[in-house]
Structure formats: C-alpha cells, structure tokens
Amino acid sequence: MLKTTRAADRAGAVLQPVLQWLRTGDNALRVAVVAAYAVMVLLGATTSSIGMGHLRQDPENPLGTQLGLSSGIRSDEYNAYSPIALSVMATGGAPTLSAMGARADLVHRFTSGGFFESFVFFDSGLLKLAGFLPDANVFAAHWWLPVLLLLLMMPKWFEQVGGTRRMGWLAAGLIALSPCVAWWSMMPVALIAYTLTGSSLMITAYHRFNRGQRLVAALAGLAGGILIAGMPSFYTPWSLVLGLPVLVASTLWILTRAGSLWTRIRPVLLTGVTAVIFGIGILVENSEGLNALFSTVYPGSRRSSAEAQPFALLFGAPALSPLQNGSVPVQANASELSTSFAVAFIWIAVLLAGSRLVPSVRRGIAAWTVLAFGLVWLGWCLVDLGSLGEKIPLLNLVPSVRSAQVVGVLGVIAVCLLLSMVDGRRWKTAVVAALISGAVTAYAASQMQAQYLPDMRFLVIPVAGAAVAVVVLCVTRYPHRSWPVALAVVLAALPVYRANPLVFGLGDLRESETAKVLYEAGTEARDNGTFWASNLGSFDTVSLANGVPTLSGLQRSGPDMEMWQRLDPDNEFEEAWNRGGGYVPFNWAPGAETNITTNGFDVTFVQVDPCVLADAMPELGHIASTTELQVDCLQAERTLQWSGSPVYTYRVLQD
Incomplete structure (x- = not known):
C-alpha cells in the first residue's frame, strides 16, 4: 500500500505541472491542433478530390474510403497539384511532368535538387519521406501542413505585434473557413502560412537578440528569411496580396520599437538578407522555366488593371452555402465565385468611427499596415483604372477578380488586430456595427441570388445577414472572451463544411x-x-x-x-x-x-x-x-x- 501511495504521489507530481501548463493561456488549444494534425496524418485523411470518377480504374467500384462528394470544379487540384505531390513521392525527386514543358519548380513549390530551392521548398522535401513511411500518411502530412502553421502561428504573431492570442485564433479560424479556401483547395492558406511563420520568426529574432541569446536569434532570423524567400512561388498574385502585408507589418513593428537603431535593424537585416539571397538563388535556379513562362502566348507577361467587381462577389461570402448543396452558379463557377469575408472592412469602418480608444500609429502599426494594404487591394476591386492600372508596379501582377477573392483575409486580420486594441465595452458601437455589417451581407446575398445563384432559397439571405450580425455584435462587445470566438468559428463553418470530401488514403491513384x-x-x-x-x-x-x-x-x-x-x-x-x-x-x-x-x-x-x-x-x-x-x-x-x-x-x- 505504501509503495502504491508513493507511486501515485510521484505520478501526481509529474502530472500537476502538465495540467497547470494546459490551463495556462491557450496551451490546451495548441495541443488540440497538433493532436488533430497527428490524427489526420495517421489516418491518411485529406480533403482532396482525387476520388473523382475519371481518376478510378473502375468508377463503379472505387477503392478506399471517402465521405462526401469530390469537388469537380477543383480540376487543378486533382489533375495537377495532388498528382504532382504523389509523383514526387514516387520518384523521390522531381515530378514527372511532361517533357514538352520547361522546369516548373517555382510554379509548384517542388525541388529538382537545386541548393537554394531544397531549403526554401522544404515542404516538398517532406514528400520524400514516402521512401520510409506510407504514402497516404506522407501525403496527409503535406496536405495539412499549411493549416497547422496558420493555426499555430497566427495567434503567436498577433501576440508579438501587440494583439491578443484570442483574436489571433479568431483570425486564423475565419481565414481557414473562408469560402475561397474551401473552393480553392486551401491554396490561400498555403500562400500566407509560410510567410506568416517567417515573419514571426523574424520578430522572435528581435526579442532573442535583445535578451542576448544571439545563437537562437541568428537561427530564427535565418529560418525566417528562408521561409520568406518562397513568397513569390506557387501563385504569385495571391502571394503578393496575402503574404506581403504580413511581412511589411512585421518589419515596421520591429523598426518602430524603442531602443537603438542597431537593435531594431539587426533582425530585419539578418532575415532580409537571407530572404534576398535565397530568393535570388531560387530565381537563378529556375531562370530557364521562368523565361519560358514569361515568353509564352498564354499567360505570358500579362499585366492587369483595376476593375470594378460586383458587390455580390465582394461581400457575399457568408451566403455561399448553396454551393456545397450542389447549386451551379451562372456567369461563374464555384471557385471563381468564392471569396473571403470582405465585410470585415465595413466592420472596421464602424469600429473606428464609434470607438473611444483608437490605437496610436506606433502601438497599432501592424493593424494599420495590414488595413492599408487591404484598402489598396479593395480599391483595386472597386475602381476601373483602364490602361493606367497596367502601369502600376506589383498591382498590375494581380487580376482584379483574384484580389476580390482573397482581400477579405486582410480585412479579417486587420479587424481582429484592432479588436485586440480598442475599447470593446460599448454596446452602441457593437450594435451599430452588427446592424450595418448584417445589412451589407444581406444585400450582397440578394445580389448573389439575382446574379449568380438563381436557385438560392430566400431564407439564405436573412440567415446570412443575421449570422454576420450576431458574430459582429458578440465579438465587438466581448473581444476578450472566448465564447464569441467559438461562436464565430462555428457559424463561419456552416457555409463550407461540406464543400470538400474527407478522403482516407490515396484510392485508385495508388x-x-x-x-x-x-x-x-x-x-x-x-x-x-x-x-x-x-x-x-x-x-x-x-x-x-x-x-x-x-x-x-x-x-x-x-x-x-x-x-x-x-x-x-x-x-x-x-x-x-x-x-x-x-x-x-x-x-x-x-x-x-x-x-x-x-x-x-x-x-x-x-x-x-x-x-x-x-x-x-x-x-x-x-x-x-x-x-x-x-x-x-x-x-x-x-x-x-x-x-x-x-x-x-x-x-x-x-x-
């Protein structure tokens, strides 16, 4: 009995610190995210649409387990992105794309063995673990990696730049559950997660240098620079819209801190020089493929201009639930119609007009920077500049409709940062913001029905408006409580949770x-x-x-x-x-x-x-x-x- 009691005491002494750690902050939530990632990897589960009938040996007798229907509109995913990943796993090197094409490493974030790209495109290196581990598990690990990084790093980055982790979780949840993410096979998440992680590591380097931990600071800065160097890869237009604001906001946050100039510029210089070296390195390694692409008839070196996008497209994201029920849009397809929650910009306008405590430029530099970028890209979708827009550097690389699809992500980040810093105790501001945001959403939903989804039930219009109003009301009134965040995430999931299937294994493709x-x-x-x-x-x-x-x-x-x-x-x-x-x-x-x-x-x-x-x-x-x-x-x-x-x-x- 005495031995049993002592063993129990020792176990309690070990468990007590663990339980205390889990009760502190949002540690339990982080553990839950990592555990969910591990479960999906162990099950070999993804939301890929590789189970399409034409990708079966016998469509009447499909192999593997799948819950839900494959998304036919995601042809780039199941015909290109996923088979390319599987090809890397099969070869242990570069994928076997058509020999009629030039090198495409930069376009698809994989490495053919180049020195610089082997570091920058580390995620494709993960696929080579298929030589030791089951293919389905490796594919799932690669599939969910950007989501894992988004969910873990967004709250941390929020805390680093003066926001709250709670609002960081809200931003991460609303981004991950945006219709543009669901109907573009999570591409927007992949295009912000690595830059976000690199930017967070740059800020970590700043803090570590200040503490005298030079080795850790140097490693963080180097790793951050390597991650940031990959920003132009994959799909450059969205990389610019989503990744660049986070990077600039992080840089300005560091440069506006107190202390000597060297203290502030050292982590930025280390990370920036690393990013430039590795960025130029991957461009040189892929110069043949880039020159071939830029010389093509299509897409060639196209330049885009600002164009006014329909109101429904910009603000109708909360009303896109009919897409997961099989509704087929007119004048567009499910992917082209899907956007993020740009209504956040309306929310911000009311919040700033009605708040008694607007953060100073220095304190809210990250929020103001992201908001400024967001307003520029929003303007790119609202005003037609004709041929003049084609002459504006960087902006002319982004088609207006592509900006419209993801600009809401910047609105979500900006509003969540501001909610971390402004007075959230006034009912009046919360009510006004809720009513206006809900009304804008309802009107956009009605336009969505009139222009794109004629079979949309009328009930979707008031429900979408009411859902947005409830979220805005609760989060604005109680920004420092957890239950409004949970409510917002649940409501955001309703229009998209059945958009993609849950696939276990690799089915007929393997x-x-x-x-x-x-x-x-x-x-x-x-x-x-x-x-x-x-x-x-x-x-x-x-x-x-x-x-x-x-x-x-x-x-x-x-x-x-x-x-x-x-x-x-x-x-x-x-x-x-x-x-x-x-x-x-x-x-x-x-x-x-x-x-x-x-x-x-x-x-x-x-x-x-x-x-x-x-x-x-x-x-x-x-x-x-x-x-x-x-x-x-x-x-x-x-x-x-x-x-x-x-x-x-x-x-x-x-x-």
Whole structure:
C-alpha cells in the first residue's frame, strides 16, 4: 500500500505541472491542433478530390474510403497539384511532368535538387519521406501542413505585434473557413502560412537578440528569411496580396520599437538578407522555366488593371452555402465565385468611427499596415483604372477578380488586430456595427441570388445577414472572451463544411492494379531515360501520380522549345503550344498530318501519327491508347483499365 501511495504521489507530481501548463493561456488549444494534425496524418485523411470518377480504374467500384462528394470544379487540384505531390513521392525527386514543358519548380513549390530551392521548398522535401513511411500518411502530412502553421502561428504573431492570442485564433479560424479556401483547395492558406511563420520568426529574432541569446536569434532570423524567400512561388498574385502585408507589418513593428537603431535593424537585416539571397538563388535556379513562362502566348507577361467587381462577389461570402448543396452558379463557377469575408472592412469602418480608444500609429502599426494594404487591394476591386492600372508596379501582377477573392483575409486580420486594441465595452458601437455589417451581407446575398445563384432559397439571405450580425455584435462587445470566438468559428463553418470530401488514403491513384503497373513502369522508364505518351488525360494523371515520365500530360511552366520544334520545326503551330500552366493531350491519327491546336487558354491538342512521334522523339518508349492501334512502329504489350475503359499499351519499336 505504501509503495502504491508513493507511486501515485510521484505520478501526481509529474502530472500537476502538465495540467497547470494546459490551463495556462491557450496551451490546451495548441495541443488540440497538433493532436488533430497527428490524427489526420495517421489516418491518411485529406480533403482532396482525387476520388473523382475519371481518376478510378473502375468508377463503379472505387477503392478506399471517402465521405462526401469530390469537388469537380477543383480540376487543378486533382489533375495537377495532388498528382504532382504523389509523383514526387514516387520518384523521390522531381515530378514527372511532361517533357514538352520547361522546369516548373517555382510554379509548384517542388525541388529538382537545386541548393537554394531544397531549403526554401522544404515542404516538398517532406514528400520524400514516402521512401520510409506510407504514402497516404506522407501525403496527409503535406496536405495539412499549411493549416497547422496558420493555426499555430497566427495567434503567436498577433501576440508579438501587440494583439491578443484570442483574436489571433479568431483570425486564423475565419481565414481557414473562408469560402475561397474551401473552393480553392486551401491554396490561400498555403500562400500566407509560410510567410506568416517567417515573419514571426523574424520578430522572435528581435526579442532573442535583445535578451542576448544571439545563437537562437541568428537561427530564427535565418529560418525566417528562408521561409520568406518562397513568397513569390506557387501563385504569385495571391502571394503578393496575402503574404506581403504580413511581412511589411512585421518589419515596421520591429523598426518602430524603442531602443537603438542597431537593435531594431539587426533582425530585419539578418532575415532580409537571407530572404534576398535565397530568393535570388531560387530565381537563378529556375531562370530557364521562368523565361519560358514569361515568353509564352498564354499567360505570358500579362499585366492587369483595376476593375470594378460586383458587390455580390465582394461581400457575399457568408451566403455561399448553396454551393456545397450542389447549386451551379451562372456567369461563374464555384471557385471563381468564392471569396473571403470582405465585410470585415465595413466592420472596421464602424469600429473606428464609434470607438473611444483608437490605437496610436506606433502601438497599432501592424493593424494599420495590414488595413492599408487591404484598402489598396479593395480599391483595386472597386475602381476601373483602364490602361493606367497596367502601369502600376506589383498591382498590375494581380487580376482584379483574384484580389476580390482573397482581400477579405486582410480585412479579417486587420479587424481582429484592432479588436485586440480598442475599447470593446460599448454596446452602441457593437450594435451599430452588427446592424450595418448584417445589412451589407444581406444585400450582397440578394445580389448573389439575382446574379449568380438563381436557385438560392430566400431564407439564405436573412440567415446570412443575421449570422454576420450576431458574430459582429458578440465579438465587438466581448473581444476578450472566448465564447464569441467559438461562436464565430462555428457559424463561419456552416457555409463550407461540406464543400470538400474527407478522403482516407490515396484510392485508385495508388491502390488500383493499373496504378501498381504504372508505378513499376515509371521506375523502368526513369532508369532507361524513356517516355510514355497517351491520348487520355486521366491516364496521364495516374501516370504522373506514379512517377511515369511522359510527353503528354502537364506543361506547368512554359514550353521546352527544343522538344516542341522536333514536332513543329517551322514553328507553324507555335501559338498553340507556346503556353504555360496547362495540359498537353495527344490524339493518335495514323497516316494523318501533324496538327497542333489550342482551346485558347491552357490546353494544347496534338494530333499526330504515333510513328511520326516516335521518329521525332527517339526517347519515346511506350504509347497508351483508348483505341487499338495497328501500325508498324508499335508492338502490343498489355491492356489496362482506367476511367472504366480499356487502355491499350504498346512498346515503341525504334529502328
């Protein structure tokens, strides 16, 4: 009995500090976030739409477990982003994009082995753990990493720049649950999370230097600079809108602190120089692909101007719940229609007009900076500048509609920072802000019904307005309580929680017999330096996902001029193939003349005799076709099944 009592006392002595730590601040919430991430990783669960019917061996008998329906509109995700990630896992290096395209590392945040990009695109390095760990778990870890960083770092960053962690959690929740995040496969989160983390590390370096902890400060500054260096990658327009304000706000916060100039400039200089060195490094390593992309007919070096966007598009995010119920918009699609909570700017206007305590410029420098950027990008969506707008640096890189889709993220960050600093005890301000914000939302919802979602039920309009009003009222009145934050997050989740499926594992892209055959074929082709080519886009997708080098498939950067000129030596069809960010499907036409056409945007159609292709491309090893081919240069090998149909594979007989 005495031994049992002593053991219990020792256990209590160990647990008591742990329990005390969990009761302090928001430590329990952070633990819950990390635990949720771990659970999703262990289950191999994501919200990917790779379970689309055309990405199945037999659509009537799908493999794996999926809750909810795949999102058909997210073709870039299930045809490109996710297969590229799976391809990195299969090869242990660069993905097997179409050999007709130039290097696309910067466009898709993966590394082909370059020194600088190996550090900056560390998240793609995570995918290489598939050589030791199950593919589904590694894919899930990569999928949720930006969300994990957002949820952990936003509250910390808020606290660092003078806000409260509670409002930081609210900002992170509203960003993660924005319709633009749900209907763009979490892309906006990925485009702010790494810059946010890097900016927070820069502020950490500032504090550590002040405490005399130079080694820790130096490591934090270096890590922050490396993370910030990746800001222009992936999708640059949104990186500028979302990442740049956070970086500038963090920099100005440090530079406006008390103390000597060297004390303030040292962490900024360390982080900034690191970011510049690594940023230039990845640009140099990817110069070939960038030059090819900028020289394309589409998208080329396009410049955009400010354009007035519809009121419904800007402020209608809370009323987009019909999209998850299957409503099909007119004049747009679900992704193009999805935005964030730009009504936050209306909330800010009333808050500042009615508050007795507006933070000073120095105290609220982060809030004012983010708000200033937000107003600039909001103006980019409200005023038509014509050709004048195309001459404004940085802004002209962002199409107005793209700004409209994510500018609400800046509004959310700004209002949450201000709520951390202004007087929240006045009912009058809270009520006025709630009524005006709710009315704006209801009007935007009615316009949404009139312009985009004619089958929207009338009840959605008052409910969306009321939900926004309740959130604004409660959060404004009680900004230092936790329950309004929880209420806001729950209500924000209602329009999007069924937008995407919950998928466990990798389904047919890894587990089907066809995928397994292609996985082995990919290893053989990479060892031999040969390519495959097919006339079925979905077969190209499963080939990419399993590391099969291809000629058809994805041309995500600009074209490889030398490869295309083998097919088109006189550049007769250059306007059709000199494109980036798109797809290259082949059409087998024995005996016909080679013809290359385009849909005018991102698809290049190649009609070619398979033997002509084999003559032009000596590296061509296999051809896959949905129809049987009887030509002298091909030898039938085996028949696979994909998308519910037979796919005939042939070995190319080279002279």
